[in-house]
Amino acid sequence: MEQILLNVIFWFGIYAIVSISLNLEYGLAGIPNFGRALAVLFGAFTVGGIVNRIFIAYYGIQGELIESSAELKTILNQKIAEDPIFGILLLLLYLTTAAIVCGAIGAIVILPSARLSRDYLAITLLAISEVSFMVFNYSTSLSGGYYGISLPDVFAFYAGNRQLLFALLSLAILVCILILAERISNSPFGRLLRAMREDEDVVKAYGRNLMVLRVKISAISSAIAGIAGAIFSLFTANFIASNFTRVEWTFYPFLMVLLGGAGNNKGVLLGTLVFVTVRQLLTVYKYEIVETLKIPFETVWMEYIAFGLVMFLVLVYRPEGLLKESPVLKVARRLRSSESSR
Amino acid sequence: MLLEGAIVYSNLLALLSLGLTLTYITTSVPNFAHGSIAVMGSYLALSLYYFLGIHPYFSLPIVFALCGILGIACYLVILKPLIERGASIVVLMIATLALDLILFGFIGMISDSIGTIAKKFIFTTYDFEIQGISGAFFVSSAVVLFTLASLWFLLFKTKFGIALRASMENPTLAETMGINVEKTRIFSWFISCALAGIAGALLPFKQEIVPLTGSLIIVSIFSASILGGIASIVGALVGGYLIGISESLVTYALSFVFGTEVLLYSKVVSLSALIIALLVAPNGIVEGLRKWSKSFST
Numbered sequence: 001m002e003q004i005l006l007n008v009i010f011w012f013g014i015y016a017i018v019s020i021s022l023n024l025e026y027g028l029a030g031i032p033n034f035g036r037a038l039a040v041l042f043g044a045f046t047v048g049g050i051v052n053r054i055f056i057a058y059y060g061i062q063g064e065l066i067e068s069s070a071e072l073k074t075i076l077n078q079k080i081a082e083d084p085i086f087g088i089l090l091l092l093l094y095l096t097t098a099a100i101v102c103g104a105i106g107a108i109v110i111l112p113s114a115r116l117s118r119d120y121l122a123i124t125l126l127a128i129s130e131v132s133f134m135v136f137n138y139s140t141s142l143s144g145g146y147y148g149i150s151l152p153d154v155f156a157f158y159a160g161n162r163q164l165l166f167a168l169l170s171l172a173i174l175v176c177i178l179i180l181a182e183r184i185s186n187s188p189f190g191r192l193l194r195a196m197r198e199d200e201d202v203v204k205a206y207g208r209n210l211m212v213l214r215v216k217i218s219a220i221s222s223a224i225a226g227i228a229g230a231i232f233s234l235f236t237a238n239f240i241a242s243n244f245t246r247v248e249w250t251f252y253p254f255l256m257v258l259l260g261g262a263g264n265n266k267g268v269l270l271g272t273l274v275f276v277t278v279r280q281l282l283t284v285y286k287y288e289i290v291e292t293l294k295i296p297f298e299t300v301w302m303e304y305i306a307f308g309l310v311m312f313l314v315l316v317y318r319p320e321g322l323l324k325e326s327p328v329l330k331v332a333r334r335l336r337s338s339e340s341s342r
Numbered sequence: 343m344l345l346e347g348a349i350v351y352s353n354l355l356a357l358l359s360l361g362l363t364l365t366y367i368t369t370s371v372p373n374f375a376h377g378s379i380a381v382m383g384s385y386l387a388l389s390l391y392y393f394l395g396i397h398p399y400f401s402l403p404i405v406f407a408l409c410g411i412l413g414i415a416c417y418l419v420i421l422k423p424l425i426e427r428g429a430s431i432v433v434l435m436i437a438t439l440a441l442d443l444i445l446f447g448f449i450g451m452i453s454d455s456i457g458t459i460a461k462k463f464i465f466t467t468y469d470f471e472i473q474g475i476s477g478a479f480f481v482s483s484a485v486v487l488f489t490l491a492s493l494w495f496l497l498f499k500t501k502f503g504i505a506l507r508a509s510m511e512n513p514t515l516a517e518t519m520g521i522n523v524e525k526t527r528i529f530s531w532f533i534s535c536a537l538a539g540i541a542g543a544l545l546p547f548k549q550e551i552v553p554l555t556g557s558l559i560i561v562s563i564f565s566a567s568i569l570g571g572i573a574s575i576v577g578a579l580v581g582g583y584l585i586g587i588s589e590s591l592v593t594y595a596l597s598f599v600f601g602t603e604v605l606l607y608s609k610v611v612s613l614s615a616l617i618i619a620l621l622v623a624p625n626g627i628v629e630g631l632r633k634w635s636k637s638f639s640t
Contacts, residue, residue: 120624124620130558131561301447312437315429
């Protein structure tokens with residue numbers, strides 16, 4: 001039971017970061033980013049494939065990436081076990097690099113279609129995400145391919161349940177990101193993004209460049225999603241590209257955002273909680289379901305069909321989500337205070 | 343041999359992008375489930391062979407009909423309720439993404455029910471040969487020619503074709519003229535998905551199929567449609583052949599430079615083509631060439 005609760009908290013932390021990032025991009029700015037998985041994938045890849053490569057070069061470890069990363073893991077784990085501060089600093093280094101790299105990636109991938117209409121945006125982002133997934137999945141020299149890249153345990157100094165630490169870490173980061181997201185959505189920039197979502201021509205008529213707006217918000221939200229990817233890969237202590245499928249990191253975040261209420265951070269958190277809990281319960285009672293229904297196939301397929309149907313039902317019967325997007329509060333408050341001062 | 347494979351693949355890609363374009367023109371939503379519908383065709387063909395012993399070439403009409411009906415069901419159940427509620431393009435796109443996941447789930451179920459052979463399968467051993475040229479080459483070319491001929495006849499020689507073209511050009515105007523736009527939409531989803539099913543049933547003669555194939559082939563389909571111009575039927579064909587041939591030949595040429603590992607990454611070629619197309623001619627090359635040639639005449 002405790003393990004189930006811990007799983008729910010951990011997945012809630014990770015998925016909430018991703019869905020808040022998607023909410024900034026889709027809920028606020030109206031960009032249908034069907035390639036959310038790309039930023040998560042790159043966040044995870046930054047840890048294993050970029051930062052660790054630098055360490056490998058620094059320590060002068062020879063050999064293929066798969067073996068040398070395992071060797072690096074042993075060295076770093078020992079260091080972290082001796083010196084917890086080194087572990088924390090390493091963690092911060094991983095997360096900041098992931099955010100920077102993914103911010104850059106997010107800005108670059110949206111460039112070809114940033115001036116085009118939304119269907120082109122969605123198609124291009126999905127295509128880039130799928131192709132990157134495939135390349136990372138096959139290429140052993142770039143990313144370890146099927147075997148993956150070993151990663152050090154940044155909490156090697158802690159002997160207890162490391163999932164607990166990762167759950168707390170993801171919740172702490174989620175709080176920071178929530179504050180950032182709320183600030184963005186209540187800023188003039190956030191209102192501009194909302195305007196772009198509602199009517200692109202109006203924004204253009206006011207002399208704003210749609211392309212610049214899209215590139216900016218895509219960079220910000222990809223950086224956030226990248227952090228989630230980095231935390232997840234540090235938790236599994238291994239970067240394997242096949243963990244970062246479109247279903248898990250693009251479709252499910254979309255489901256959480258739409259279920260909770262696009263444009264509303266509180267709603268998105270609620271949607272994420274509902275989704276994560278339901279999914280965890282499905283995982284726990286998987287064998288019972290198979291036994292009682294006597295189905296000749298794996299339950300994951302039923303999960304796909306069920307969540308696909310849930311998405312469809314949300315779109316038809318509850319397009320605004322569980323919690324509706326509330327009007328921007330700051331403006332209302334400022335108006336009221338200026339009225340009372342008069 | 344290489345060129346033959348490239349042409350088979352291009353034939354199938356042309357069928358797929360033709361279908362995608364048809365539904366895009368009538369419903370104005372890019373169907374993200376198109377790849378999965380094709381893979382559904384592959385698995386239908388496999389099931390028909392496995393359970394009933396029907397050779398994949400002879401089951402083509404059955405797959406055509408079944409996938410066509412599936413297409414109509416997808417439109418009526420998933421898209422029509424949303425369109426009636428005035429959903430935006432983005433919502434419709436998300437709905438097709440959900441449809442893709444649902445279809446993927448069903449494909450997985452079919453695959454698990456057949457057994458381990460369905461996890462990864464190929465039909466090349468069942469193929470025939472004429473003077474060293476594979477049967478897939480003749481069959482896929484015949485299917486493309488037959489499709490084009492019947493589409494041309496339908497669009498330009500029948501009354502329904504005129505209605506169809508009118509509602510493609512301007513649905514609101516067509517509706518005021520008394521044309522049943524709904525009927526043309528249902529028809530386009532039938533044809534689109536039926537063609538995707540045929541292409542899917544022929545695809546195992548060219549490459550291995552796994553349940554996840556749909557999410558990779560969708561990249562090639564979209565590249566082909568956008569390269570040719572997503573709102574143009576001729577463009578879909580041109581794009582299909584350009585992407586199909588370049589995916590095979592460019593990757594083959596690159597393998598001399600970078601080694602055979604490159605052969606795995608043929609989809610990178612279609613992605614690059616897609617990005618170049620978006621930067622240079624976002625309306626597609628057919629439209630782009632038309633404008634370019636016009637710039638000389640004025």
